[in-house]
Amino acid sequence: MRNGTGAPADTPVFENLRLELRRGCLTLAVLSQLRTERYGYTLRKALEFAGLDIDEGTLYPLLRRLESQGLLASEWREENKRRKRFYRLLPAGEQIFEQLSAELDRINASLDRIIAEA
Amino acid sequence: MTMLDRYLYAVQNGLPKDQPAGDIVAEIGDDLQSQMEERASAVGRPLTEDEQAALLLAYGHPRVVAARYGGAQYLIGPELLPYYWSALRTVATIVIAVELLGGAIGALVSHHGILFFSALGAAWNSLIWIFGIVTIIFAVNERVQARGGRSIGLVLFRWDPRRLPAPGARPPTPRSSSIAEFIANCIALLVLLDATGTHHVPLDIIIANALRDAHATLTPAWYAARIGGIAGTALVAASALAVFVRPSLAAMHELVRAIASAAVIAGIALTLQAGPWVEPANGSLNTTALYTLVAALVILVVQLIISVRTLQRKPPNRTANSSRAITRA
Numbered sequence: 001m002r003n004g005t006g007a008p009a010d011t012p013v014f015e016n017l018r019l020e021l022r023r024g025c026l027t028l029a030v031l032s033q034l035r036t037e038r039y040g041y042t043l044r045k046a047l048e049f050a051g052l053d054i055d056e057g058t059l060y061p062l063l064r065r066l067e068s069q070g071l072l073a074s075e076w077r078e079e080n081k082r083r084k085r086f087y088r089l090l091p092a093g094e095q096i097f098e099q100l101s102a103e104l105d106r107i108n109a110s111l112d113r114i115i116a117e118a
Numbered sequence: 119m120t121m122l123d124r125y126l127y128a129v130q131n132g133l134p135k136d137q138p139a140g141d142i143v144a145e146i147g148d149d150l151q152s153q154m155e156e157r158a159s160a161v162g163r164p165l166t167e168d169e170q171a172a173l174l175l176a177y178g179h180p181r182v183v184a185a186r187y188g189g190a191q192y193l194i195g196p197e198l199l200p201y202y203w204s205a206l207r208t209v210a211t212i213v214i215a216v217e218l219l220g221g222a223i224g225a226l227v228s229h230h231g232i233l234f235f236s237a238l239g240a241a242w243n244s245l246i247w248i249f250g251i252v253t254i255i256f257a258v259n260e261r262v263q264a265r266g267g268r269s270i271g272l273v274l275f276r277w278d279p280r281r282l283p284a285p286g287a288r289p290p291t292p293r294s295s296s297i298a299e300f301i302a303n304c305i306a307l308l309v310l311l312d313a314t315g316t317h318h319v320p321l322d323i324i325i326a327n328a329l330r331d332a333h334a335t336l337t338p339a340w341y342a343a344r345i346g347g348i349a350g351t352a353l354v355a356a357s358a359l360a361v362f363v364r365p366s367l368a369a370m371h372e373l374v375r376a377i378a379s380a381a382v383i384a385g386i387a388l389t390l391q392a393g394p395w396v397e398p399a400n401g402s403l404n405t406t407a408l409y410t411l412v413a414a415l416v417i418l419v420v421q422l423i424i425s426v427r428t429l430q431r432k433p434p435n436r437t438a439n440s441s442r443a444i445t446r447a
Contacts, residue, residue, distance in 0.1 A: 040145060041152040056149055057178050060142070061186040076144075085145050 026054055028104060030062060031097040034072060037088040039079070063087055071096055121167065122150055125174050132184030142187060150177065194256045198263070201271025202256045210248045211297045211362060214241045222304050225312075234308055291371065296362035303355035310347045329396075334403050339392035343411065346385015350378035369429070376425035383418050386411055 033046050040060060047054050066072045071093035074085050089097065126143045133139045153173060158165050165173070177183065194202050221237020259270040312322045329335060357374035361367050389395070395407040 039148075041149050044149075056146070057183055057186050060145060060149070064137075064142075064187065082148060082151070083144065084148055085141070 025104075026052070026058065027062065027066070028097070028100050029054075030059070030066070031071065031089060031093055031100070034087050034089045034093070035097075037086050039084040039086050041084075043087070066093070121170055121174065122147065122154075125150075125177075125180060128180035129184045132181045134184075134188040137187045146183065150174070192260060194253070194260050195263075198256055198260055198269060198271055201269070201275055202252070205256070205274060206249065206252045207293055209252055210245060211293050213244050213248055215297060215300065215359065215362070217241050217244060218301055218304060222308060225308060234305075291361050291365050291368045293362050293365060296358045296365070296371075300355050300358040300362065303351045303358060307348065307351040307355060310344055310351065313344060329403070332403055334396050334398065337393075337395055337397055339389050339395050342388035342392065343382075343385045346382045346388075350382040350385075353378045353381070372425050372428050376422055376429065379418050379422040379425060383415060383422065386415050386418070390415070 029047055029050075029052050030043070033043055038046065040056075040063065043063075044054060044056065044059055063072065063074075067074055067087070071090060072087050073090050074087045076083050076085050078084070126147050129146060130139050130143045133142060150173070154165055154170065157169065157173065217237050217240060218234070221234040221240075224237070225232070225234040256270065259267070263269050309322060313325075353374055357367075357371045361371045390408075390411050393408065394404050395411070396403040
């Protein structure tokens with residue numbers, strides 16, 4: 001199979017471009033899922049269920065970064081006899097999420113127009 | 119201690135000092151345990167050691183997992199990298215040029231050509247030091263920048279769009295080419311200067327020994343070729359150094375090359391006319407000298423033709439096209 005650039009879809013070129021495309025979207029997806037309180041493993045499963053795989057090595061550092069930016073809060077609690085770290089969106093995170101969602105809509109609309117014209 | 123405990127310990131050891139290691143390791147541990155439990159419930163039995171090892175291998179090397187919690191993921195990031203290469207090239211070429219120039223002057227003043235070759239050896243050492251020092255400075259700046267500090271690149275490489283050079287007839291000469299040309303001409307100059315009197319440069323020593331073994335001597339006919347050669351190599355070396363400092367002087371350098379080639383051609387032509395070139399004149403060494411001079415003459419004529427043709431090429435009118443495009447936009 002080949003993508004539109006002429007490079008096969010399973011080449012490193014396609015993979016790098018795909019990762020670039022996904023990077024910003026992952027933050028938005030994580031913020032959206034944390035409107036409900038979750039811990040890391042269930043968050044990952046929820047994203048996976050929605051069709052957006054994210055590996056642990058990306059997710060946990062991202063959660064930490066969002067927390068240090070004041071968008072998330074976390075607390076350790078016991079569940080099923082194990083301590084787990086639960087994350088939830090803070091008001092600042094809600095606001096950023098709304099802004100990013102609106103931005104994504106704008107980008108999508110522009111891209112739809114650009115691609116349709118091409 | 120389980121395999122998971124050892125894995126988490128290895129992750130903890132690799133975490134940056136400013137990160138809450140206990141928290142991070144507990145979270146990773148919980149995630150891994152959840153994954154193991156999920157797999158175990160899927161297969162209906164506890165995971166074997168091999169299965170656990172496969173899961174940890176898939177999770178990633180402990181150092182890689184730990185490194186993701188650090189700030190800068192690069193030794194030198196993409197923002198600084200172009201400045202880093204420029205700084206490395208500039209510092210290396212300046213230091214090496216100064217070292218070689220010092221070696222060449224020392225060799226000429228002391229009449230010990232070996233001094234130049236010692237400087238050549240020392241230049242290799244300098245290259246390693248320069249690479250290390252410049253890399254450390256930029257790697258430190260990468261960390262400083264990540265904490266909100268200034269980029270060393272913006273400080274060292276300030277630029278003004280109004281002062282960018284106009285498009286030339288050809289792309290500016292790479293500095294590495296200029297410095298290579300400078301070094302080659304310095305060596306040639308040294309060989310020519312050392313050709314009379316006591317010989318210290320290896321090539322001159324070899325020629326002098328060969329002549330002594332054949333009981334032969336060079337005639338004064340060589341004087342013109344030697345003077346032409348010294349003038350030509352000195353001119354090209356000086357011009358290459360100027361182009362190194364200002365790569366946009368490439369057109370001037372081509373003109374200097376043409377003049378230098380003409381000077382050497384004139385010298386060789388006079389030498390050819392003034393033969394014989396070796397005493398006694400009836401030996402095979404005289405024929406060898408003749409062939410050598412003719413070969414040098416042919417090479418220099420080709421070089422002169424290339425230089426003249428390059429000088430005749432007109433610069434592309436890129437500025438006009440760009441201006442039109444801007445106006446249309």
